[in-house]
Amino acid sequence: MTKVLAINSSKEKGQPKQAVAKGYFALNWGLQGDAHAGDWHRQVSLLGNESIDKIRRLGLDNLATGSFAENITTAGIVLFTLPVGSRLRVGETVLEVTQIGKECHKGCAIREKTGDCVMPREGIFARVITPGWIKPGDEIVRLD
Template sequence: MAKVIAVNISEKKGEIKHPIEKGFFKENHGLVGDAHAGNWHRQVSLLGNESIEKMKNLGMEGLCTGKFAENLTTEGICLYELPVGTKLKVGEVIMEVTQIGKQCHVGCQIRQLTGDCIMPKEGIFTKILTEGWIKSGDEIQVI
């Protein structure tokens, strides 16, 4: 079963996100209170724990959920293989995949701390179609 293992938030772009118990994901906005939220195509970022484990296996220490600035840390689904346009039901929320990977920006705190960033290769971005709450443990379904 694919599921959410952490919901993460930050107040500024380019910073590590910290876990919260649950988050409200607003339609056409993203995670309320998060720096990356807004009316654009990258409202929510997702990264698989499997990708974080790859970085740990390369010898990177101190990695945990939110370290790569992802809003949702997932488990049991290969996110970067989902085609753009895929719809996901996560907790109460329906979201649509809008982008796979991204260009890492200059001065990225994550790259400075870890030496590398997996988000540009294996992170995905979505927009919120139906709003609601997401918490750790919520199931992820491809619809």
């Protein structure tokens, strides 16, 4: 099953995020209380646990969900192969993919901690089309 493993939030950009029990994803905003939320195209970040496992296999097996500053850690879906414009039902929400990967900014705490960052290559970004709650264990369904 394709599902949510964790919801992660941080108060500051460029820092690993901490897991939370659930998150409210507001329309055209993102995860309430998260530093990256806002009225822009990268409201929500998603990264597959399979991508995190690639870095764990390099010897960094202590990485937790949120280590790459992703809001939603997933399992069972190859996120970076989804075309921009794809829609996903995640928990109560609908998210629309707006960007695949990103440039890692200079002085990135995540890259310093891990030695590599899979987010620029395999993370995806989305905007909130339908607001609602998402929690670990929620199913992820591709709508298109």
